[in-house]
Amino acid sequence: xxxxxxxxxxxxxxxxxxxxxxxxxxxxxxxxxxxxxxxxxxxxxxxxxxxxxxxxxxxxxxxxxxxxxxxxxxxxxxxxxxxxxxxxxxxxxxxxxxxxxxxxxxxx
DNA sequence: CGCCTGACGTTGC
DNA sequence: AGCAACGCCAGGC
Numbered sequence: 001x002x003x004x005x006x007x008x009x010x011x012x013x014x015x016x017x018x019x020x021x022x023x024x025x026x027x028x029x030x031x032x033x034x035x036x037x038x039x040x041x042x043x044x045x046x047x048x049x050x051x052x053x054x055x056x057x058x059x060x061x062x063x064x065x066x067x068x069x070x071x072x073x074x075x076x077x078x079x080x081x082x083x084x085x086x087x088x089x090x091x092x093x094x095x096x097x098x099x100x101x102x103x104x105x106x107x108x
Numbered sequence: 109c110g111c112c113t114g115a116c117g118t119t120g121c
Numbered sequence: 122a123g124c125a126a127c128g129c130c131a132g133g134c
Contacts (some may be wrong), residue, residue, distance in 0.1 A: 001113090003115055005131090006118085006130080007131090015110075023118095024116090025115070026117060029116080029117090034130070035109055035117080035129095036117075036118090036129045036130080037126095037129060037130055037131085038115095038116035038117090038129090039116050039117085039129070039130075040129080040130055040131060041116090041134095042115035042116065043113095043130090043131070044109095044115095044131090045115055046112095046114085046115065047132090055117080060115090061116060061117085062116070062117065067115050070115080072114055072115095
């Protein structure tokens with residue numbers, strides 16, 4: 001992968017998230033070497049909104065909460081897609097979130 | 109070129 | 122245990 005920018009790196013990680021799994025901004029940021037840049041990950045997701053290959057709906061915050069759902073169109077679409085993948089959502093929160101957590105670190 | 113914002117995380121109170 | 126403030130980095134205006 002070419003490091004054209006922070007966003008591109010984030011996309012590469014998010015795109016590799018398997019169906020039925022989720023990931024957190026912090027983990028992605030950490031993999032990128034910027035554990036403190038979790039905000040940037042979410043920010044990148046916003047730009048990733050244009051890329052259908054980037055399942056931003058599989059990316060949630062460390063709490064397992066669908067914080068970015070409001071940025072979707074419509075917001076309920078995110079939960080809908082997650083449930084469609086077998087991920088149960090309750091109160092905008094991923095059930096058994098920790099077990100569904102996917103570690104991109106194993107790729108490296 | 110400088111200030112503000114932002115889909116987070118961690119630590120402190 | 123719940124809430125507030127700070128930090129960090131990049132993009133937009």
